[in-house]
Structures are given as structure tokens and as C-alpha cells.
Amino acid sequence: EAQVTQNPRYLITVTGKKLTVTCSQNMNHEYMSWYRQDPGLGLRQIYYSMNVEVTDKGDVPEGYKVSRKEKRNFPLILESPSPNQTSLYFCASSLSGTGGGSYEQYFGPGTRLTVT
């Protein structure tokens, strides 16, 4: 089944304790992205990756890191989480940027993170 997976789905942690949220897709998509979703603010892009070893900042990158060492994986790293990073996080992927249906983004199930 074609899908984007994220782990963990739920995480409660404390301020300053490094964590990684994994994201993997099995559709051979080139593009992957991380979003956070907060009430009243909608979906905001954190980081994105056009392909292996190519990443760039989105709208709200502060406090986050990413890496893209393999095409299928795009982990999100919070090196020193703070309470304002409590949010619902989504990973998404799409095929490529060559036009037509290739821009369609498919989302993972989400990770609900609480930082106390």
C-alpha cells in the first residue's frame, strides 16, 4: 500500500530533551515536507526537501532540523524542544516538480507532540 508513515504517533516529552520524529514514504517520491498545525494558524511548513541531500527552510524552521540521506526517509529533529513546539506535526510527500499531478502532496497520519 502506497503510504507515508510517521513515528511516533504520540509523544510527551520535557523541555530540552532531544527527540526525532521519523517519516518514511514508499512511493519513490522526490519531494518531502514537514508541517505543523496549530489551532487558528493552519498548516505551516517547517522544512522541505527536493531530493536526497537537498533541504530548505519553510515558513517556521526555528528550533527544528532535518536530514535527507535516503530518498524514502525525512526525519524531523528537535534538539532542544520547548513548550511552544507543542503541536500536531505532519509529514508529506509528492512525486516531483515537473507539472501536472506531480505536485499533489500526500500526508502521513500525524504526530501529536506535547512538550512540558
Next chain:
Amino acid sequence: QKEVEQNSGPLSVPEGAIASLNCTYSDRGSQSFFWYRQYSGKSPELIMSIYSNGDKEDGRFTAQLNKASQYVSLLIRDSQPSDSATYLCAVGRSGYALNFGKGTSLLVTP
């Protein structure tokens, strides 16, 4: 600032009626347009994409695009209670980045 505007709702329609959801965008260079459905606590699910002016139909869903007016809409025919969700409009210029609206909450009442 590239903006995508949606009425937050809730939009309430009776079962069997047509639900009409609207979205305006500010970036005149936008080329790709999407509608996602999101149930509470779940991930956005792509339901329609449209790239050229006019209508695109898929089952009970019709997406309409008017680039001159910078307007995209989604019509849901024969609305069902299971259609009750938040509908997100997403707009892209080129490449990959999408700008999302904050969504319209739809409530279909039996």
C-alpha cells in the same frame, strides 16, 4: 505574503444538499490548486486537484477554478453526514511549496 483565504465557517447544510466551499488566493502566479478534507485529529486527505480554468468533476465533487478572479471553489453534491469535516484549500506557484488556507468547517445535518 502569499495568502490563501477561506471562510472559517461552520457552513451548515442539510443532508442531500449542495455544499459550496470557496477560496481566494493572492499570488497571481499560482499554478496548482488543491482541496483537502481533514477530519478532526486526522491528516489532510487530497480530494481534488485542478490546474486550469474551468470545472473538474470527480464523483460528487466538482472543483472550479477562475484564475482571473483568483478564486477556486469546491462543490459537494448530495452532501452526506460523513462529509462533515474541515476542507483545506491549498495553492502552489511552481516547484513544490503549497500555501494552505486555514480551512472551512462543514457540517452536514441529517
